[in-house]
Amino acid sequence: MIHVKLTKLLFDTMRADLLRPHPFAHERVGFILAKKEQTDDALTIFATSYQPIPDGQYVNDPNVGAKIGAEALRGIMQKAYQSKDCILHVHLHEHSGPPRFSKTDLFGYNQMIPAFHNIGGAAVHGGMVFSFDSAIGLIWTSKDGEPVPVNKLSIVGYPLQIQKTGVGGYV
Template structure:
């Protein structure tokens, strides 16, 4: 299955600005993107719609990670997915210019909480995305047991139109 992710330049700029804000104790910011889906043949198109940051009181002090979310933050995002029947993607940034990748901690933590989104909102796929200043990289959970494919292509819709392949 080929997976593509599209986001408007305006929404992507909003996300990047929010994720760059300093936090009193966390080393990075995190949030969630809601998206709609379109599927045909062997392609899945994910269309980013809205962004919601993790609230200030939903960060937990944990020096072993860049940012630790509370169970309440995850519960609120899962509820959003159920109520609005949308795909939910956890998002954070590593900065830099090239195509980013998930850290070992990202892989471990994504594997712990993203499958729970599939359990409570099985009508959609869910996933995680890491941004750089110029591109993105992401992974999708189709269900709790199948392999988690990577997003093959990202498109930033605006002037100019930008796209990049990640695999």
């Protein structure tokens, strides 16, 4: 089982950034840095910070909703290398109900996320797509392994919100 936990403050910060318009990108993306705890039957990922992508690090590509350049990837990989953190690439699909990964999402994640393992260490990395009231996620526990779905997302605040991903209702 994979459980992602983030504070309501971090979630609200991320969501506000992902909803901001961009001069040419149709959507925003960002990164969550996180710590992990592994037990025999569960992997828990504790989000520690949200890293927005500066406007100038987006690439103007009308074929995708958002594309970021090498500078953004190098920057987040450097931070994760120094802190030994996990990296989660995040973005928002602006609708209610369970989101799905687009073909573009899956292609990009399969190229980008295994490369995060090149920074070494025991961190896991992944991607999550949020909707207005739900989320879906995949975690790569190794560079060569297959991604594993996130089973549960908790947004810790008042009131406590826990959900299975893809079900809806955490907002």
